[in-house]
Amino acid sequence: MKNNITIIIVLLFVLCSCKRETKSKIINNTISSSVRISVDSIAQIESLKILSSDAYLGRETGTKGAELSRNYIGDKFTALKLGKLGGSYFQSFPYNGSNDHGDAKEGLAYNVIGLIRGTEQSNKFIVVGAHYDHLGTSGKKVYNGADDNASGTAALFSIATYFKENPPKHSIIIAAWDGEEIGLLGSQYYVNHSIILQKDILCNINMDMIGRSKKNELFITGTPHNKLLKDSVVTSLYSNKIKILTGHDGDDREDDWTYSSDHGSFHKKGIPFLYFGVEDHKDYHKTSDVFESIQQAFYLEATRVVIQATKRADECFAR
Template sequence: MDMLFKKLPLLIVLFCVSCCASVKEQRGAQNESQVLKDVKTLSSTEFEGRRTGTAGAEKARKFIIERFKNLDLQSFPSFTDYIQSFTLSEKSDSSHIGENVIAYIPGKIKEAIVLSAHYDHLGKKGSQLYPGADDNASGVAALLEFAQYFAKNKPNFTLIFAAFDAEEMGLKGAKAFVADPPLALERIKLNINMDMIAHNDTGELYACGTYYYPQLKKYINSNQSSLKILLGHDNPSMGHDDWTNQSDQGAFHAKKIPFLYFGVEDHKDYHQPTDTYENINQTFYVQAVDGILEIIKTIDSKLSSQIQIDKNKVMF
């Protein structure tokens, strides 16, 4: 037999492997480019640090709303064009108004999960810009990625996508949401919050909430081999290192709604002008987004099945 024909099976195998790898790389690159592009956009100078009540914050809202509309996400009847307005203080001028951006995808069951990330940051202090790439353009970009996935893959739970305002002012957007929710609070079974998920040099992403809600531990796993998802930062004995009330999940916890909060430990660029797109860990961030999505999908599948089996259960 000719040597070419002897080698033909091997050549075919190598060609197929090469093609599959190429397709996988292209597919991954496309996913990465969108979520990274969103972080880069939201933390650009055009958005002026997204401080509550500023033109930069308004641009961020329009950006998020446009994406929600393009994905055909629904707005609650009690809100106007996805916006939930709330007062920041007793003063009535526009600089003392906050605006959450809220959308939802109806699920197969009426119970809901709130996926959240705050879009506000520190804005400008004098001439110094605080871009807030990790804090929290990273969380908002992840939220948009999850919305895109579930817009194409109908969830079991009704999924609420909440881009909260005024987190940096004391979780005021999240507190306004739970004080005046668009559906009965007892229908909300879980809050999954993302705040600072793009900047860690050792591949460590924390999932906190299982100290109070240990039943959630079984859902926290990921196929991202180089991503380390750790539990912790939720024990009250840790003092300042207890993150339970340090981001928007605190408002849900106060209402006895279980939560998972995904975030990284503080880094040198936290609340600094150097929290830029260039300083996030891009590979880690994409893996973190993929890992959190895996966990959401697992919860949506397994927890919804449990609720359907026993409709009398209030929690899990």
């Protein structure tokens, strides 16, 4: 771990005053009546289990597994009654790339994108995303990608459910990206071909691998790049179940996550981001990244933290 500072932080939904992140000490505030965010744990875990099952063939871009995955995601968006941008949940784009196996392929890939309209500033958008593609198969072996990134994809459904039930001030785009494993292609295509003007995207919140951590640590990357997200969002988060840390921002010139996942596509365009993820584990990009290795309590709490961050960003950008 490279100079990562633990932040024990408090969720205060009634106020949106800016607090400065204190890196030299733990913030020891206490909660008298914290607002608990509930998620449908059974539904979320079931979605993760389905997406990471052998039936989905490792969800490699351009394969039958990817088709099954995007149709599953689209069906979930339909059930949640999410809005559509451009008349469809599916945004197709051409791709040409190779995965970790060195397999070079080309064809069409598909982002799956839904919309929750804001109640006050619906022409401004927070993009909450996670990539759904993984590495596919090699011979008879399936790369299930439970943590990477069925975990983030299934969390999108809980986040969408929360904001359907608790409408945001700004519009929220719920995005499942394709082509991340071959170069962040889906998110890159989106930022270059969105029907929404870039200036109207307030920030990107990205999830990639939030399902397990031996050290019980969830990292947030991106705070040095935007003062509002740093001072008003990150320092308001709270969990008494997992450790929330900032880091991997390249301050030590090592292990920099700034461009490691789809948030990098937004950062290149000058759009603020917060990336939630865990450090690489022994099953990263291996066939052993399976549903049974997910730490369910950690995973569900990580999802609640991301919901907190999204809610807090929505409140603070409205000031």
